[in-house]
Amino acid sequence: xxxxxxxxxxxxxxxxxxxxxxxxxxxxxxxxxxxxxxxxxxxxxxxxxxxxxxxxxxxxxxxxxxxxxxxxxxxxxxxxxxxxxxxxxxxxxxxxxxxxxxxxxxxxxxxxxxxxxxxxxxxxxxxxxxxxxxxxxxxxxxxxxxxxxxxxxxxxxxxxxxxxxxxxxxxxxxxxxxxxxxxxxxxxxxxxxxxxxxxxxxxxxxxxxxxxxxxxxxxxxxxxxxxxxxxxxxxxxxxxxxxxxxxxxxxxxxxxxxxxxxxxxxxxxxxxxxxxxxxxxxxxxxxxxxxxxxxxxxxxxxxxxxxxxxxxxxxxxxxx
Numbered sequence: 197x198x199x200x201x202x203x204x205x206x207x208x209x210x211x212x213x214x215x216x217x218x219x220x221x222x223x224x225x226x227x228x229x230x231x232x233x234x235x236x237x238x239x240x241x242x243x244x245x246x247x248x249x250x251x252x253x254x255x256x257x258x259x260x261x262x263x264x265x266x267x268x269x270x271x272x273x274x275x276x277x278x279x280x281x282x283x284x285x286x287x288x289x290x291x292x293x294x295x296x297x298x299x300x301x302x303x304x305x306x307x308x309x310x311x312x313x314x315x316x317x318x319x320x321x322x323x324x325x326x327x328x329x330x331x332x333x334x335x336x337x338x339x340x341x342x343x344x345x346x347x348x349x350x351x352x353x354x355x356x357x358x359x360x361x362x363x364x365x366x367x368x369x370x371x372x373x374x375x376x377x378x379x380x381x382x383x384x385x386x387x388x389x390x391x392x393x394x395x396x397x398x399x400x401x402x403x404x405x406x407x408x409x410x411x412x413x414x415x416x417x418x419x420x421x422x423x424x425x426x427x428x429x430x431x432x433x434x435x436x437x438x439x440x441x442x443x444x445x446x447x448x449x450x451x452x453x454x455x456x457x458x459x460x461x462x463x464x465x466x467x468x469x470x471x472x473x474x475x476x477x478x479x480x481x482x483x484x485x486x487x488x489x490x491x492x493x494x495x496x497x498x499x500x501x502x503x504x505x506x507x508x509x510x511x512x513x514x515x516x
Contacts, residue, residue: 199241203248206241209303217300218245221252224297228255231467231484232376235460239356240452246308246355249300254318254348256297261325262391270326277326281319288312308354317343330394330408334434337397341374349373356457357450368445372457375438376464382431383467385478386415400434401427414479428476432468439465 200222204215225248226233236247260276280295287293287302304310321343331337349369358365381388381395388395389411401407404427414420420428439461446457470483 203241203244207243207245209245213296214299214303217296217298217303218249220296221245221300222248224248224252224255231463232460235456235463238456238459243355243357243453245300246304247352249297249304250348250351250355253297253301256295257319257322261322273326274323277319277323284315284319288315304355310351310354314347314351317347319343325393329392331397333399334397337395338374340395341377342370345373345377346370347373356453358448359450360448365445365448368442368448371438372442372445372461375435375442376460378431378435378438379464379467382428382435382471382478383483385411385428386418387482389415396427396431400430403427404430418480420477420479424479425476428471428478432471432476435468 200219201215203222204210204218209215209218222245225236229251232251236244239247257277257280260280261273264273264276283293283295283298284301287298288305290302293299293302305312305315321340324340324343328340331340347370349372350366353362353365353369385394385396389408394401394408394411396411401411405423406421406427410421410424414424443461446454446461449457467483471478474481474483
């Protein structure tokens with residue numbers, strides 16, 4: 197039996213249509229979120245489908261915005277997001293959605309009692325990507341990142357379980373979502389610019405003498421200007437602040453979930469290490485963590501997770 201089906205069996209997900217929906221989410225997660233998917237493999241099997249559903253939904257909607265197909269206009273994408281909103285509302289109210297991904301998502305929402313407001317915030321940020329092409333400062337960017345990243349951390353929290361009241365773990369969980377996303381923004385600066393977007397805050401760029409034209413020059417020539425390097429270095433420090441805020445939250449998680457999040461934490465933070473080691477050049481190469489490094493992080497994490505599962509324990513606070 198495949199790992200994917202073992203996960204569904206462990207989670208007690210039996211209806212064939214629902215299993216297929218979860219498998220679709222898992223495939224989206226594995227294809228688009230390879231670093232976090234590696235970390236998710238450390239979770240107990242019964243908890244993985246919920247994470248796959250949440251990530252798969254986010255990735256599916258993100259693709260509607262970023263990969264709509266040739267000839268698709270902004271108005272077309274807005275209409276597609278309107279259709280997603282209607283289908284999502286139908287699924288969350290017990291109806292049969294047209295999109296299978298939403299069937300898995302609705303099941304996960306019901307199973308873990310996730311607030312609908314999280315998905316409203318997420319869809320709002322996806323709509324921002326249709327019209328907002330740059331951000332004036334970090335505060336403006338964080339308005340976007342709340343819906344696109346912080347709420348992902350909040351959604352996953354009940355799936356992972358906590359040993360403290362959930363509200364206590366929410367701020368670090370949200371900070372971790374922001375940390376991961378800012379790392380992606382730094383790594384993908386050239387790729388995002390090709391889509392017409394600059395996620396790096398304009399005030400930080402301007403403080404180092406950088407504007408969109410200079411960023412475009414760096415992307416076109418694949419040779420970073422010294423001013424652009426300094427701006428990226430400053431934002432790496434901002435990013436490290438998000439990781440510092442998030443780190444205490446790992447100890448607040450259910451022991452069986454800690455190795456998963458700790459692995460994701462280390463692997464994503466390692467991307468920043470790669471950027472710094474390249475003297476903050478994010479134009480000549482796309483920084484990634486090697487498969488060997490992922491394996492080296494995942495194996496001991498799996499051992500810790502298996503040990504945690506073998507120790508009798510009360511249910512996490514968030515499950516009581």
